[in-house]
Amino acid sequence: MDQGQSQFLQNPFPGLRPFESHENHLFFGRDGQSNELLRKLRETHFLAVVGTSGSGKSSLVRAGLLPDLYSGMMAGSTTNWRVAIFRPGGNPMDNMARALSQPGVLVQDEISEEDRHTQEQFIGITLGRSALGLVECLRQANLPANENLLVVVDQFEEIFRFVNKSTLPSAHDQAVAFVKVLLTSIQQQDRPIYVVITMRSDYLGDCSRFRNLPEAINDGQYLIPRMTRNQRREAICGPIAVGGAQIKPQLVQKLLNDVGSNPDQLPIMQHALMRTWDHWKENGAPGIAIDISDYEAIGGIEQALSLHADKAYxxxxxxxxxxxxxxxxxxxxxxxxxxxxxxxxxxxxxxxxxxxxxxxxxxxxxxxxxxxxxxxxxxxxxxxxxxxxxxxxxxxxxxxxxxxxxxWKTLSVWVDEEAESSKIFLRLAESAQLHLDNKKDNLFGLELDQYLEWRVQFKPDLAWAKRYSTDCDKCLRYLEESQQQRENLLQGKKSLALKEEIRRKKELKRTRVFAMVLAFATLVSIGFLIYAQQQKELALTQRDIARANYQISKAQSQVEKDPTVALRLAELAAKISSSPLVLNAAHKIYRENVFYKTLFHKDEVHSVAFSQDNNHMLTGSKDGVARIWKIDGEIQLEIPAHEGGVNAVAFGPNGNYILTGGADGFVKLWNLDGSLQYNFKHTQPISAVAFSPNGRQILTGSETARLWDLKGHLQQVIGQAQISSMAFSPDGNTILTASYDRSARIWDLKGNMLKEFGGDSDYIFSVAFAPDSRKVLTGSVDGVAKLWDIRGDLIDELNGHSNRISSVAFSPDGTRMLTGSFDNYIRLWDLDGNQIYELKGHVNRISSVAFSADGTKVLSGSYDRTARLWELKGKLVREFDAHNDYIFSVAYSPDGTKLLTGSYDQTARLWGLNGNLLSEMKGHNDRINSIAFSPDGTKILTGSEDSKAFLWELNGVKLQEFAGHKGGVSSVAFSPDGTKVISGSADHSIRLWDLNGKFIKEIGKHDDRVSTVAFSPDGTKILTTSWDKVARIWSLDGDILVQFEGHADQIYSGVFSPDGSKVLTGSGDGSVQLWNIEGKALLELSNHPGIVSAVAFSPDGSRLLTATLGNSARLWDLKGNMLKEYPGQIIAVAFSPDGSQILTGSTESVQLWDGVINLDEFLQSGRIDELKTDPEND
Missing domain, CATH: 1.10.10 (Arc Repressor Mutant, subunit A)
Incomplete structure (x- = not known):
C-alpha cells in the first residue's frame, strides 16, 4: 500500500455511535448471537436485547439482527421487512408515529415532507385510540401480504424517565398505553408484527411498573454476554483487515489489556480505534502497519475520548x-x-x-x-x-x-453540576407549593441564603426551570418574594429606628438643635458605614465562593489521578466557603474513594509486608535498607541490609523475625532489634522470600526456589527455572512458584511437582494462595490476573490493568483479591471478578501489595519512592462488655441517644452511647431473641424463647405481657403508629396484638419457625421470614400478598427498605437477597462465610448491612459492592437513625462503628496525607 492509497482508505470504526445495518461487514466479535436473536424473535414475536451500558445492544440489533432479517435468515419468514426504529424520548407515542411515517415504513417511498407530516399525525391518532392501534395502522397501510413490520424501540429505558420526569400530566397513562400497544400487537395473529426493544440491564426491575411487560421480557429476553478476549481481538483486527490495513500485534495486545473490564469497553475501544486509524492515515508511511505510536498519540483508551471531545469544544x-x-x-x-x-x-x-x-x-x-x-x-x-x-x-x-x-471529564462535571442544581430547584419547588398551600412561610435565614447563593452561582432562568417544573415561574417568584420580604424587614427596622431617633430629638429643647442636627448627621454616616460594610462583606462572600468553587473544580479534576490530593483540595475549599455545594462536593469525593498515608523512602520501594499483630509494617527499598514502621507511619528501625537493593521482605508469623532478600544474592534472617541471625546464599539476585505458616522454615526464590530451616540448613531445592514469585500454602503442605518460563506450579515439600498452571501468553510475575489453600491467584506481564482452583481449572480472569501485574494477594478471609501493576494502579476485586475499588495515588510502577492480617488495610510499595497505607474499613468508635452470653439483638433508640441489647442471658439492657448502663429488663425465663423500641422511643418490646413477649418502660418496669404462643417468640415489632405489636414464633404463627396485651388475630402461619416479623413503613403490610426458606408479605387481614422464594436454606433475617419498595433477606445458605416489593430478585450477595443472622437498610436506603453469624459484618451499596467490613464474632447489627454509625452485637460485647466516618474527623485523624510533599522527594 502506498501513501496515495492510504489517503483514500475509509475509517472502518464508527466511534461512539452504534453500527448501522449497512455496516454489517465491519461488525465482528458477535458470531452466533444473531442466530439466537432470530430464534427468540420467531418464537415470541417480542425480543428484549438487554445488557449493560456499552455492551453493544444497539449495534447487535442494527448490524447483526437486521441484515439477517433482510437476508431471509429467520425460518418461516420472508425477506420483506418494513422497519421502524425510534427511541421513546419525551413522547413515546409521537416518536413511534414519526418512525412509522418515515418513507418506506407505513407510507410510500416517495412522499413530500408535508404529506409525510400529515400521515404522521394520522398514525399518531390511530395509535392512541386503543391497544390495537398499531395493528390498525398496519391494516390501514394496506401493505402486500408477504411483508412484515418490525418495530425497534431503542433505549427502551427512556420510558421510565418519561414517567418519572415528564411535565405532561398524562405521562403515566401515555406510557401505559404505549407499552400496551406494543404488547397487544404481538399477541394477535392477523398481522405480522414483531417488536424488538433494547434496554440497559440495570432497569430490569423497573419493568414491573407495566402490566405483562416482565412476562414478555422473560419470554423474549436475550442478555448480551460479555465479550471474551478473543472476541474483542476480532472486533479490533476484523474491521482493519476489511479496511485494507494492518495492525501490529503489540498494539492489539495493548488494546486488549487497556480495555480490560471497563464498563464502557466497547464504545471507548471503538472510539480509540477510530482516532488511531485517523492518526495513522494522516501520518503513516506507505505500507506501515498501525502501531502503538499511533495509539499513544491520541492518548490511549484512558484519555482518547476526553481529549478528543475537548478538541471539539x-x-x-x-x-x-x-x-x-x-x-x-x-x-x-x-x-x-x-x-x-x-x-x-x-x-x-x-x-x-x-x-x-x-x-x-x-x-x-x-x-x-x-x-x-x-x-x-x-x-x-x-x-x-x-x-x-x-x-x-x-x-x-x-x-x-x-x-x-x-x-469526557468536562461533561461529567457539567452533568454533576446540573444534577446538583436541579435537586436544589426541586426542593425550592416543593417549598413554593407548600407556601401556596399555606403550609409554609416565606424563606428566611440560612435556608434563604442557600437558595440565593444557588441563584447567584447557577443563574437559573425560566427556560431552564421549565425542564423540571410546570410551575417554575411560581418557584422563582417565591424566591424573589422571600428575598424582598427580608429586605423590607431590614428597611423597616432601619426606618423605625430612624423615626424613633428623630422623635426623641425633636422633644429636646430648641437650644440643642445644633446637637440634634449633628447627631442626625452622625447617624446617617453610621448608616452609610454599615451599608458599605455589608457591601464589602457581600463582595468577600462572593469572592470566597468563587475561590472555593475554583478549588472544588481542581479537586474534581484530581479525583481520577489522586483522590487523596482531591480530598485535601476539597477540604481547602470547605475552609474558604462552607456553602452546601462545596460541602456536598467534598463529601462525594470522600464517600466514593479510598485514601492513603505515605511512607517516604529515598529510592524505589520493592517489597512490603504487615506484621501479624497489625501494628507494624516492613518495607524493602532499592537503597539497600529495610525499614520497620509503626502503623501510624513513624519509622521504628532502619536496617542496612543489602548491597544493590532489598528485593523482598517478610515478617515471621510469630513476630520474632524478619526476612530480607537482596540484589546481592543473599537472604538474611534478622531479629526485630536489627541484629543479624543467619545468612542464606543464592548465586543470583533474590526475587522472593517467605516464612512457612508455622515459622519453622524459610522459602527463598532466585535461580531456583529453596527450602531452609531457620539455622540456614538447605532442606530442598524446588524446580529448575528462574523464580519470579512464590508462596507457601496456608496449611503449610505445598509451595506455589511462578517462573519466567510462563508457568506457575504447585509442589510438595519434597520438591515433587503436583500441578502446573499453563496457557498464559506472557510471563507470570506474581502468585498467591487463597486462605483455604484451594484457590490460586496469578498475575501476568500481559496485565491479566487469573483465579484458578487447585486442580488447575481457570475460574475467572481479572481484566483492568494496562501493564504488568507485579503483585497479587488474597484478603485474610479469602473474599477479596488485590492486584498491583506497572500501570501505577492497585485494584481490589471480589471473587466474582468485579472490581470493588481502584486505589489511585502512586505516580510510578507498583512493585508490591499486601493486606493487613485483619483485612482492614492495604500496604503498597512503588517505584515512586513511597509506600502507601490505605484504609478499607470503618473505624471502631467504642466497644464495651454488655452481657454474660450471646447478644442476639441490638437496636438504636429513634432519637439516636440510647442503645438496646438483648441476650441469651435472659436480659435486655438499655445503654447510653458512652457505654454506661441505664436500665435492665429482667423477667424472661429463657433467652431473649428480639427487641424493639416503640416509634416514640418511650417503650421497649422484648420477645423470648420462653414463648412470651413483654412491654417495658425505659426504666425497666414491665407494663404488659403478650402470652399465647406455644413456642419461643423469635421476633417482635411495633407498628409505625405505635398502637399495635406483631410477633413471630417457633410455633410457626404470626400474631397481632394491641398494646394492652389483647390478642387481635393470627395473621397466618409458615411451615417452620418464623424468624423475623416487620411492619411496612406505612403500616399496611407485614413482612415475615421463616426457616421454611420462604419470606412473605401479608395484609393486615392475613392475606398473602407476595411470596419470596429462592434461598436454599432457612431464612434468618428480613427487613423492609425505608421507603417500603424493597425487601432484604438473609439465609443460612450464606446469601443475602434484595427483592422488589413484587417479589422479583434484584441482587444477590452470595459470598458470606456462613449463616446470615441479621440484615439492615441504612435510613436513606442507599446501603445494606449484613452480619454473618459469629463472623464479620459488611456494608454494601445497592450494586453489590462491599464498602466496608467490620470484624468480630458478630450476630446482630443496626444503623443509627442518621446512618452515621453502626451498632453490632457479638458474643458478649457491643461495638459502635462509624458507618460513614465523619469527614472532618477523618481529615484530622492522621490516616490521610496532608496536602504537601516530602521535601527530599518533591
Missing part, C-alpha cells in the same frame, strides 16, 4: 475573540446539559431533544445552535447525532452514547 471558539469564544462555549455547556442527565440513582441518561427545543432552552439563535451541533457531529468526532441528515426544527438531537458522559 476548543474548536467551537476558534476564529472568535476571547469573549465571543467563551460565549459560544457556554452554549455548548447548556446544550450538553440539556442532552444529558444523572438520575436519582446516579445512572447516566441520554435526553434527546428537538432542535427547536434546544434553541428555546439555551437562549441561542438557531444558527448558533446548528453551528455548534455541526462541529460535534462531524465524522471525525461523532459525538452528536444524527450524523448526516439536514437539521430542521423537528430534528431529534442526541449524544451518540452514554459513555461520553462518563468518559
Amino acid at each position: 476548543a474548536e467551537i471558539a476558534e476564529g472568535y475573540s476571547a469573549e465571543e469564544g467563551q460565549r459560544r462555549q457556554k452554549i455548548v455547556e447548556k446544550l450538553f446539559k440539556l442532552l444529558t442527565e444523572k438520575g436519582a440513582d446516579n445512572r447516566e441518561i441520554r435526553r434527546q431533544a428537538l432542535l427547536s427545543d434546544l434553541v428555546t432552552h439555551t437562549g441561542a439563535s438557531m444558527e448558533e445552535i446548528i453551528s455548534v451541533i455541526e462541529v460535534f457531529r462531524k465524522p471525525e468526532y461523532s459525538f452528536l447525532m444524527p450524523p448526516k441528515r439536514e437539521l430542521k426544527d423537528d430534528t431529534v438531537i442526541d449524544i451518540s452514547h452514554e459513555s461520553l458522559i462518563r468518559q
